[in-house]
Amino acid sequence: MATKHTDQDFDYDVLVVGGGPVGMLLATELRISRVRAVVLEQLTERTPHSKAFGLHARSLESLDRRGLLERFRDGARSWNNGHFAGLDAWVDFSALDSEHGYALLSEQTRTERLLEERAREVDTEIRRGHEVTAVRQDADGVEAEVTGPDGTYTLRARYAVGCDGGHSLVRRQAGIAFPGTGGRVTARLGDVILPDRENAPMGMERTERGLLFCVPLDDTYHRVSTFDFQAERETGTELTLDELTASLREIWGSDLGAHSPRWLSVFTDSARQADRYRAGRILVAGDAAHTHFPVGGQGVNLGLQDALNLGWKLAADIHGWAPEGLLDSYDQERQAPARKVLANTRAQIALMNPDPYVTPLRELFTDLMRLDQVNLHLAQMLSGVTVRYDIDGPEHRLLGDFAKDLELVAEDGTVSTLPGHLKRATGLLLDLTGHPEISQAHEKWSAGVSWAGRVRHVRATCAAEPELAGLLVRPDGYVAWAVDRNRPEASVRESLGSALATWFGTD
Numbered sequence: 001m002a003t004k005h006t007d008q009d010f011d012y013d014v015l016v017v018g019g020g021p022v023g024m025l026l027a028t029e030l031r032i033s034r035v036r037a038v039v040l041e042q043l044t045e046r047t048p049h050s051k052a053f054g055l056h057a058r059s060l061e062s063l064d065r066r067g068l069l070e071r072f073r074d075g076a077r078s079w080n081n082g083h084f085a086g087l088d089a090w091v092d093f094s095a096l097d098s099e100h101g102y103a104l105l106s107e108q109t110r111t112e113r114l115l116e117e118r119a120r121e122v123d124t125e126i127r128r129g130h131e132v133t134a135v136r137q138d139a140d141g142v143e144a145e146v147t148g149p150d151g152t153y154t155l156r157a158r159y160a161v162g163c164d165g166g167h168s169l170v171r172r173q174a175g176i177a178f179p180g181t182g183g184r185v186t187a188r189l190g191d192v193i194l195p196d197r198e199n200a201p202m203g204m205e206r207t208e209r210g211l212l213f214c215v216p217l218d219d220t221y222h223r224v225s226t227f228d229f230q231a232e233r234e235t236g237t238e239l240t241l242d243e244l245t246a247s248l249r250e251i252w253g254s255d256l257g258a259h260s261p262r263w264l265s266v267f268t269d270s271a272r273q274a275d276r277y278r279a280g281r282i283l284v285a286g287d288a289a290h291t292h293f294p295v296g297g298q299g300v301n302l303g304l305q306d307a308l309n310l311g312w313k314l315a316a317d318i319h320g321w322a323p324e325g326l327l328d329s330y331d332q333e334r335q336a337p338a339r340k341v342l343a344n345t346r347a348q349i350a351l352m353n354p355d356p357y358v359t360p361l362r363e364l365f366t367d368l369m370r371l372d373q374v375n376l377h378l379a380q381m382l383s384g385v386t387v388r389y390d391i392d393g394p395e396h397r398l399l400g401d402f403a404k405d406l407e408l409v410a411e412d413g414t415v416s417t418l419p420g421h422l423k424r425a426t427g428l429l430l431d432l433t434g435h436p437e438i439s440q441a442h443e444k445w446s447a448g449v450s451w452a453g454r455v456r457h458v459r460a461t462c463a464a465e466p467e468l469a470g471l472l473v474r475p476d477g478y479v480a481w482a483v484d485r486n487r488p489e490a491s492v493r494e495s496l497g498s499a500l501a502t503w504f505g506t507d
């Protein structure tokens with residue numbers, strides 16, 4: 001059981017280092033769980049340049065569970081198809097078993113703005129223009145040195161979470177290793193003006209010398225990227241327009257007349273993952289924990305899921321009721337999804353190689369993608385909906401899976417949905433009146449536990465799940481326990497009590 005600390009000696013409960021999408025969502029999760037969190041972000045203003053373009057199904061499902069989906073959908077386009085390795089067949093997201101079988105076009109600047117607005121709505125303190133220059137920890141807390149507009153100062157907190165991107169200072173200073181593979185492909189990216197918009201290439205084009213990615217961003221700009229598989233580039237120098245246009249000529253045979261860049265960036269296919277996401281009182285999330293080539297548009301999505309997995313567990317620890325091992329389960333649960341994303345991006349890079357020897361493999365893969373089952377597998381993989389956690393408990397088809405959007409009808413006829421009960425990041429015990437033991441176990445358990453705010457108890461019926469008697473959903477939306485109507489009552493009481501204690505504590 002975690003020690004209960006007093007607020008004395010701590011400026012905050014949690015220092016969130018980095019105010020990108022992951023840091024902002026994590027801070028919001030902490031704030032709605034009544035944790036004193038501050039975001040320390042070195043940039044004085046949000047960057048106007050978008051790396052990511054969109055959000056996938058699991059992110060959309062999760063945003064819905066926090067009541068944020070409508071603001072993300074408002075005015076944004078969505079599309080049903082995605083690409084895999086730039087092959088000629090499309091991945092069909094509409095086949096997903098999800099209310100959100102599509103990808104939402106939300107450029108990263110917009111995603112970051114909406115997440116920052118939400119963080120501010122729940123009174124998160126955000127210090128922009130404050131760079132963390134050092135972090136160190138002792139048994140009770142973490143100290144960070146920060147350089148802000150008025151000079152350097154020190155903050156002390158119970159925990160620090162590095163959401164400070166791929167080059168994470170927090171990760172390095174915590175001594176967390178970042179093993180993986182170095183970069184062999186150089187991507188040169190420019191948001192540029194193309195004089196002949198009508199005839200500009202569209203999407204991903206593979207030539208014998210590399211790949212070109214070209215899409216319109218708005219009525220003026222195009223995003224143009226070359227992926228160069230040939231020569232390693234010296235690190236440490238900024239990309240210039242001359243270098244980008246030379247690369248376009250080399251790979252595409254023409255520089256498309258690209259001019260007036262508003263953003264130039266260079267990156268590689270380096271793929272790395274933190275060997276542990278927690279070192280004592282310091283944790284890492286998002287790109288600080290894993291980086292990979294952006295193919296398939298998965299990085300933001302993966303990082304947002306880290307934040308949702310970590311927020312409530314950290315809050316439980318800070319409030320002193322975290323069961324043994326709860327905080328460590330963050331590392332245990334979130335390593336595997338990142339490993340899989342790194343693997344699928346490496347596979348895509350291999351398929352994108354311009355070597356003519358790879359062409360037959362691409363053709364074969366394209367044919368395979370036309371098989372419904374293969375296509376569905378890829379759609380599930382890219383959209384993150386196959387993530388399932390290894391959760392102990394009586395075997396059940398739903399255990400460890402993400403709880404679906406069930407429609408619930410209360411005794412008085414009121415209709416609600418499962419996502420609507422998770423808005424405050426509490427657990428949900430759904431009592432589908434199949435077993436009196438569910439209400440009783442819950443009442444017995446809660447009578448001895450000062451658990452207000454930890455688990456919401458909802459009695460309802462659910463036409464879509466006639467066999468299901470009860471469901472325990474964690475704040476991040478994953479099923480921690482489920483039971484069907486045909487189970488003996490004694491085993492229901494025991495297994496539910498044990499699941500409640502495992503995830504929500506006993507005092």
Ligand SMILES: Cc1cc2nc3c(=O)[nH]c(=O)nc-3n(C[C@H](O)[C@H](O)[C@H](O)COP(=O)(O)OP(=O)(O)OC[C@H]3O[C@@H](n4cnc5c(N)ncnc54)[C@H](O)[C@@H]3O)c2cc1C
Pocket residue numbers: 017018019020021022023040041042043051052053054108130131132133163164165166168169189267285286287288294296297298299300301302303
């Ligand atoms: C070209 C490109 C296209 C991409 N496309 C997609 C896509 O379509 N879909 C997708 O899901 N992902 C995509 N990604 C990946 C995605 O952009 C990242 O995964 C995402 O930005 C990670 O978010 P983050 O919050 O973890 O880190 P970042 O976005 O890197 O944010 C880290 C923040 O920490 C701050 N910071 C760093 N150090 C300090 C410090 N010492 N003190 C204070 N603040 C600090 C930084 O200023 C920054 O604001 C793409 C990436 C690239 C490069």
